[in-house]
Amino acid sequence: MKTIGTIQEEIVEEFSLFEDWMQRYEYMIDLGKSLPLIAEEYKTDSHIIKGCQSKVWVHAELEEDKLNFTADSDAIITKGIIAILIRAFSNQHPKDILAADTDFIDKIGLKEHLSPTRANGLVSMIKQIKMYAVAFQTQLN
Amino acid sequence: MFDVNQLREDFPILSRKVNGQPLVYLDNAATSQTPKQVVEVISDYYYRYNANIHRGVHKLSQEATDAYEKARATIQNHFNAAHPHEIIFTAGTTESINCIASGYASLLKKGDELLISALEHHSNIVPWQMLCEKTGALLKVIPMTLEGTLDMNAFELLLNSKTQLVFVNHVSNALGTINPIQEIIDKAHQKGAKVLIDGAQASPHIKADVQALDVDYYVTSAHKLCGPTGVGMLYGKSALLNALPAYQGGGEMIATVTFEKTTYADLPHKFEAGTPNIAGGIAFGAALDYMNGIGIETIARYEAELLAYATTALQRIDGLKIYGEAKEKTAVISFNVGSIHPYDIGSILDQMGIAVRTGHHCAQPIMDFYKIPGTIRASFSFYNTFEEIDRLEAGIRRAVAMLQ
Numbered sequence: 001m002k003t004i005g006t007i008q009e010e011i012v013e014e015f016s017l018f019e020d021w022m023q024r025y026e027y028m029i030d031l032g033k034s035l036p037l038i039a040e041e042y043k044t045d046s047h048i049i050k051g052c053q054s055k056v057w058v059h060a061e062l063e064e065d066k067l068n069f070t071a072d073s074d075a076i077i078t079k080g081i082i083a084i085l086i087r088a089f090s091n092q093h094p095k096d097i098l099a100a101d102t103d104f105i106d107k108i109g110l111k112e113h114l115s116p117t118r119a120n121g122l123v124s125m126i127k128q129i130k131m132y133a134v135a136f137q138t139q140l141n
Numbered sequence: 142m143f144d145v146n147q148l149r150e151d152f153p154i155l156s157r158k159v160n161g162q163p164l165v166y167l168d169n170a171a172t173s174q175t176p177k178q179v180v181e182v183i184s185d186y187y188y189r190y191n192a193n194i195h196r197g198v199h200k201l202s203q204e205a206t207d208a209y210e211k212a213r214a215t216i217q218n219h220f221n222a223a224h225p226h227e228i229i230f231t232a233g234t235t236e237s238i239n240c241i242a243s244g245y246a247s248l249l250k251k252g253d254e255l256l257i258s259a260l261e262h263h264s265n266i267v268p269w270q271m272l273c274e275k276t277g278a279l280l281k282v283i284p285m286t287l288e289g290t291l292d293m294n295a296f297e298l299l300l301n302s303k304t305q306l307v308f309v310n311h312v313s314n315a316l317g318t319i320n321p322i323q324e325i326i327d328k329a330h331q332k333g334a335k336v337l338i339d340g341a342q343a344s345p346h347i348k349a350d351v352q353a354l355d356v357d358y359y360v361t362s363a364h365k366l367c368g369p370t371g372v373g374m375l376y377g378k379s380a381l382l383n384a385l386p387a388y389q390g391g392g393e394m395i396a397t398v399t400f401e402k403t404t405y406a407d408l409p410h411k412f413e414a415g416t417p418n419i420a421g422g423i424a425f426g427a428a429l430d431y432m433n434g435i436g437i438e439t440i441a442r443y444e445a446e447l448l449a450y451a452t453t454a455l456q457r458i459d460g461l462k463i464y465g466e467a468k469e470k471t472a473v474i475s476f477n478v479g480s481i482h483p484y485d486i487g488s489i490l491d492q493m494g495i496a497v498r499t500g501h502h503c504a505q506p507i508m509d510f511y512k513i514p515g516t517i518r519a520s521f522s523f524y525n526t527f528e529e530i531d532r533l534e535a536g537i538r539r540a541v542a543m544l545q
Contacts, residue, residue, distance in 0.1 A: 029543060075484045076485045
């Protein structure tokens with residue numbers, strides 16, 4: 001199994017292959033299409049991430065000792081962003097998720113190419129993923 | 142002679158690049174750009190005569206006071222107010238509205254009614270809701286029609302002898318609809334109600350004559366009409382402003398102060414507590430001079446051509462729906478394409494250097510009415526060009542192709 005760090009490096013490398021941000025946006029849109037979708041029953045207010053201007057729902061489930069994330073959004077680019085995060089953090093042990101750096105986001109240059117509201121939303125998504133990890137780590141202990 | 146290319150040279154910001162592309166600035170309803178002439182007035186103030194006003198004995202203070210009061214006179218003339226002291230400098234439209242709402246807290250009683258329109262900006266909704274909570278007055282809403290205009294029949298039915306105040310924007314920020322404010326003012330007055338018009342979106346395109354309108358209160362912000370942010374005005378009829386309690390306590394707004402009792406200064410100072418935004422006030426005057434130098438009617442005529450051209454261009458795009466189709470509207474197009482989220486299109490346009498607004502435009506009730514999360518809003522100014530509209534059309538087409 002790949003570590004979070006390895007996956008993040010892969011993502012950074014993929015993003016570096018593109019010449020401009022239009023291509024990166026196209027790539028994010030594609031990634032959004034492969035997002036593991038949240039079950040409709042979880043698309044409730046308690047799964048909404050606050051701080052995003054488009055709607056984003058994230059759900060986490062523990063399978064043995066690994067945490068798996070599903071999500072959805074009503075905006076396509078937002079789906080791409082959450083797909084990148086889920087690829088980095090899904091199917092990992094909660095304690096690894098908690099310990100993981102998130103500086104790959106800065107390395108991609110994603111934040112500075114998002115509108116301020118979307119950049120805030122991105123921070124909220126990371127926070128939510130970490131919160132799930134805290135909750136499930138407690139459960140495992 | 143109106144020459145857009147020559148006018149654009151007054152705005153250095155318009156020649157910058159964004160994400161490697163020449164900027165196309167179509168977010169003018171949020172804030173307009175500032176011409177060199179206005180920026181120079183601000184720097185001139187700080188370089189040559191920065192001083193506190195209305196109380197210094199020295200030369201700089203006198204020059205600053207004169208410039209500030211001259212700006213007040215410019216604003217008075219522009220809106221054709223009867224007296225300069227009917228023009229109160231504020232931090233902007235929102236503060237102007239809050240000033241009136243706060244004043245009415247002691248004038249309203251339980252059961253009084255306030256009428257607002259369904260087309261309002263949050264800043265013209267929330268202060269009145271707070272006022273109603275304080276006083277027990279009832280807030281009633283003039284409904285809107287599908288094409289984005291006010292339902293005037295419903296307005297007449299809602300008006301009654303209990304109606305104390307009516308608040309309507311001159312132009313809707315989300316849709317660009319120009320509201321029939323003369324009719325609203327006349328009908329409200331027949332029932333004895335006072336009227337506040339939020340002119341923030343109208344001021345860059347329409348010259349309001351407050352005496353001809355017989356409006357009770359008219360408010361706007363300088364930054365919508367080529368002035369700086371953080372300054373605006375509250376026009377009110379003398380008799381009404383005199384009867385209204387002061388908004389904030391402090392220096393400048395007093396006549397005498399003892400620990401037993403303070404007497405308030407006369408208008409306009411009663412509502413201008415503390416050291417004001419002096420450079421901003423002076424620049425507000427300069428911005429009106431700049432706009433009037435071109436001519437508001439000339440501006441409106443050119444913007445109408447831009448609007449017609451842009452409406453035709455955008456309507457050629459498959460699945461594009463325009464919200465707000467009033468016959469009378471300013472150069473604003475609010476739209477969505479199919480079921481694509483407005484943020485998605487806005488983000489991609491930004492990558493192409495095209496600045497638009499996306500979201501609910503601080504008018505959530507309008508979005509709820511259309512059952513949409515928001516729109517993309519392109520708002521045009523006299524310094525925009527037909528070529529920029531071509532780039533907008535091409536940009537939307539490219540974004541849609543990527544997102545579908």
